[in-house]
Amino acid sequence: MNGDRTGVLPSQHLRRLISEGAIRAERPVSEAQIQPASLDLRLGRRAWRLRASFLPGAGLAGASAAAATVAARLPDFAMHEMDLTEGAVFERGCVYLCELAESLALPPDVSAAANAKSTSGRLDLFVRLIADGAAEFDRTPEGYAGPLFAEISPRSFSVLARSGARLNQIRLRRGDSRLTEAEAQALDPEGRGDARQGRAFSVDLRPAGSDVAGWRARRHTGLIDLEKTGGYAARDFWEPLPAESAGRLILDPGAFYILASRENLRTPPDCAAEMTPFSAGVGEFRVHYAGFFDPGFGCAEAGGEGARAVLEVRCHEIPFVLEHGQDMGRLVYERMLARPDKLYGAGGVGSHYQGQGLKLAKQFA
Structure with missing residues (x-):
């Protein structure tokens, strides 16, 4: 190195x-x-x-x-x-x-x-x-x-x-993998605020061409074998949430939701990224559990044309209203020490979620 x-x-x-x-x-x-x-x-x-x-x-x-x-x-x-x-x-x-x-x-x-x-x-x-x-x-x-x-x-x-x-x-x-302000600004020239804080993204509750805005986990379901890819019917474990013209969703305390970002996101081959909460002041829900985005995610070089971020949302103590287009998090970019010799979504890399929209885990058909 x-x-x-x-x-x-x-x-x-x-x-x-x-x-x-x-x-x-x-x-x-x-x-x-x-x-x-x-x-x-x-x-x-x-x-x-x-x-x-x-x-x-x-x-x-x-x-x-x-x-x-x-x-x-x-x-x-x-x-x-x-x-x-x-x-x-x-x-x-x-x-x-x-x-x-x-x-x-x-x-x-x-x-x-x-x-x-x-x-x-x-x-x-x-x-x-x-x-x-x-x-x-x-x-x-x-x-x-x-x-x-x-x-x-x-x-x-x-x-x-x-x-x-x-x-x-x-x-x-x-060492310090954070981008300089100039590097971050070049990645997201129309970003809001300090570019080093990452690219803001929001929630999509009025998806184009679909009547499902998200999924809510059902209670008291069966067992999931982690090795069974495509082995379970989604509706046995998830309740579909219909898209409403108002673009509004009331989160229930203790419930878990799968939603999608409104924006298509990309991670260039020379960068890695991590999803972070938009603001610590939005304290009524947790935005994500899995936050690493590999080089090539959503990029044309790896067979993608932009991809939505899937949002893993859990509501805390009181009901909370989400609105279509509400900011949910930021994608914070980091410098790679060198360009990887393989990219997310490219041939030979097991990438289940390249080009994704609203998508459940790979265990569901």
């Missing part, structure tokens, strides 16, 4: 780190796991039902490194151990901790950030990365060396998961 450059590590650099042992795995890492700007992580053999979520490094200032590991803290919170080799059910409303097949021994100038994969988010699976010593989820510091774990909490559907399932992913960075 070019030592004087900063940015998100592309696919070819991820392969190099794997070959050098900076990314390790109990089973060989497959090419299918290597995405243009991220690496899919696999569930390992063991999982534990927890009585509460926890962070191993929280509140342990001054404690030894050994005391702040997941293994040291797990006996305080684990209820029972589960073997994932033949599959196990993760029940809705419960919290689980899973060991991951991958571990890290990062170079001193490389850090990692994690996010749920798109399919996990669309199934309302709350998935977060935990590392030894962590005082926050989904982050490892520069030079982190140690195991990785995933906290998983199904919110709408109980799921059947097996060892090897890929529910979250990591993105590796060297």
Whole structure:
């Protein structure tokens, strides 16, 4: 890698780190796991039902490194151990901790950030990365060396998961990958406000050519096997939301919705992106679970002509009205360390959501 450059590590650099042992795995890492700007992580053999979520490094200032590991803290919170080799059910409303097949021994100038994969988010699976010593989820510091774990909490559907399932992913960075103001402005010349804050996008509640504005998860459904692509009828698990001329949707507290952005979005080959909330002041709903957008998403170079962002929305304590065209989030771009040797949606990359509109997870027909 070019030592004087900063940015998100592309696919070819991820392969190099794997070959050098900076990314390790109990089973060989497959090419299918290597995405243009991220690496899919696999569930390992063991999982534990927890009585509460926890962070191993929280509140342990001054404690030894050994005391702040997941293994040291797990006996305080684990209820029972589960073997994932033949599959196990993760029940809705419960919290689980899973060991991951991958571990890290990062170079001193490389850090990692994690996010749920798109399919996990669309199934309302709350998935977060935990590392030894962590005082926050989904982050490892520069030079982190140690195991990785995933906290998983199904919110709408109980799921059947097996060892090897890929529910979250990591993105590796060297230094500060944020774009300069000039770089950000060139990507979104008509953007609103500070271009470095990302491109704003809004919700589409009056979709052209469709009478369905979104989907709401049904309660008390059957089990979803994560390995069954196209194996379930959508309406057994989802209630379609009719598009109304007023372009208005009242969110129910505790309900989960799949909606789509009004705008077509693109991530150029030299950039990665992450979806972030539009404003912390809009506190009545959560906008997304899965936020990584790989280089090539929605781009002509990878066979796309723009693609909608799918919005995974959960309402909190009180009913809340969404209006057609209401701002929901921003797509914040980051500089790639180099252009990836494969792009999202291009040949050979398993990209289920290139050119998407309003689309449910791949498990639904």
